[in-house]
Amino acid sequence: MTPDSDPPPMHLSTKLEDGFFLGFVLLVSIAFALVIEPFFAAILWGVIVAIVFAPVHHRIRARMPGRTNAAALLTLLLILLLVIVPAFVLGAALLQEATYFYGKVQSGEINFVRLFYDVIAALPDWLRPYVQRLGITNFYAAQEMVTRGLTSSFRTLAGQAFQIGQSAFSFFVALGVMLYLAFFLLRDGDWLARRIAAAAPLRAGQRTALIEQFVIVTRATIKGSIVVAIVQGMIGGLVFWALGIQGALLWGVLMGAFSLLPAIGTAIVWVPVAIYLFATGAVWQGVVLVVCGALVIGSVDNVLRPILVGRDTRIPDYVVLISTLGGLELFGFNGIVIGPVIAALFIATWNIFTRMRGEGDAAEG
Template sequence: MNEHTNPMPQLKKPAFEVEDGGYVALLVLVTFAFAYLVAPFFGAVLWGVVAAIMFEPMTRKLASILGGRKNLAAALVLILLLALVILPTIVLGISLVNEASALYAKIKAGDISIPGMLQQIEGALPDSVLQFIRQYGLTDFNTLRRMFGSSVTSGLQTVASQALVLGQGALSFLAALGVMLYLTFFLLRDGQRYTELVRGAMPLRPKMRDSLFAHFTVVVRATMKGTVVVAVLQGLVGGIIFSLLGIEGALLWGVLMGFLSLLPAVGTGLVWVPVAIYLLATGAVWQGVVLILAGMFIIGMIDNVLRPVLVGRDTRLPDFVVLIATLSGLQLFGLNGFIVGPVIAALFIAMWNIVREQREEARRPLDTALSEEEADAARREAEAHPG
């Protein structure tokens, strides 16, 4: 071959081809189709992922103790989860439905009269308080009694009717529970491998991707510890206090306090404050005083003391963000929303924090260079004018 012969020119591959756009469109379509496919088990998948994130450190430590037996470690953690969390939750739900049914039956039979209780409170209020209430237009106590009484009755009826719903949907509940446990087992056993697969497929810069994954894990654990643990403790302590004071429906009130503890600031006070007012107004003075003191210094302090410790200062969201995210999550996703809402809000803030950190890092070399130039100028100025 002649040495002066030019080699074949290499054609540069275009940066973007039609086939690439077609593949991206197909990828998006298939992803949405898969999301639609698993939508009926959204709750089961969500709680499976959350359980795996929460118990993955325990599984890893247990596997190291057992000589690397991941199957056995994951199975033992799953049994522990089933015994300490899932079964007690099911028993609590059944007991709650039974107690609500009993209270609803007493109200329907006339043994308990909600309007009568409100009438007792009205009769015990001093004239100054009644005048203050009338200034704000709450003059028709009969209408107020009917509205409040019908609201409580309909709420108890809704909870009591869940017994029939649970009976009819037992098969779907068992299927969702099975999917959740099955998914949790594999995520506990092979979670790190699946995480690396997802991490490698994400179209993000490595530093942003790793920071986002770290934030997601921290946020899920902090949200669960800061909501579920505090809610369980506040509901448990509140139910015990109600039971010791002889208040009927202590289990129902305890569960309601635990649920309302998800709302910051107001939370459990929406339950124990009206009950304490009723006790004081009906002559049960010492029970009302004890309930007020217990609500302020025991039930309330659980949130004030434990939540910062469990959540941590760095991952704790502002109270107004938690309130809005929790209420919106419950409205959009049902019971799953109390974890979905705060997690989405926390990820929203975390992603904008990542953007801020990236911008600060990009400006740092320029600031360093400017500071060095300023130092050189000051040094030259000092040398030119030594006096």
């Protein structure tokens, strides 16, 4: 461009600068995401903990006016006592139970083949031909497969004991990051939410609806799913323990895990055990297990979920199932929360879009 040539139009220069700045914002945001990616899980659970315990923190802060740091520390102490410490105790007990159970399988004290044939032998004569037609009367192949899988898993675990010790350090670092972040999110959460809402390139109504939906679904997922799963697993484990069934803690944890999946639930654990009890002559134990499983464990979801979630938005069960399984596949354990939250935001986004289209059509009409 020569000194005599005209300068570029002002609006063209402004668009170029805005476009460059927008690209720079995206680049810096991606770089920041890559920097914090190693602590993704810690950040995620720090946000979840802050969202779930925010109402508790607000009540504590209302009783301690002007002492925001002390209120956040007290809330963090409650989180440690109510969540972190029990989780460590349960994990240690579960590891001990799994090791004990594996030892019994290896010694032959627990023999899946014998258990299976005990059930087959106890079946009525009229039912055995149907079982034989299903081709499941030979259980030795499954026994060998299960035994090989357990042996391989524990051998790998023992062979990598040193690596596990090293990863324990990383775990405690991540736990420290989660608690540290949760403290500041509890203390400054309202201010941060306003800043994020102001920076989001959305209309005010859209921002409010999406933020509210995110908070509602996160709390509903934790309170209405994980808390219910803990209660169901605890009740199931206690019932198994009272009936003298070995590995009660392990079965209780399995029931809690399966209860997170709406279409499966705890019945996938207690029904086969009840069938085995009936087939082996432990009739009263089987009756107790069926009654407790159907009336107590099964009703926990219907009783507790409305109390814990209230009128919060609830995603259809089939969407919860698919999004939870997909989240577990993509994100591991974190997918239990990430999957349903993404599904809920997807539904909320399309609801907002549909409402905007409806308002636009009404305005044109």
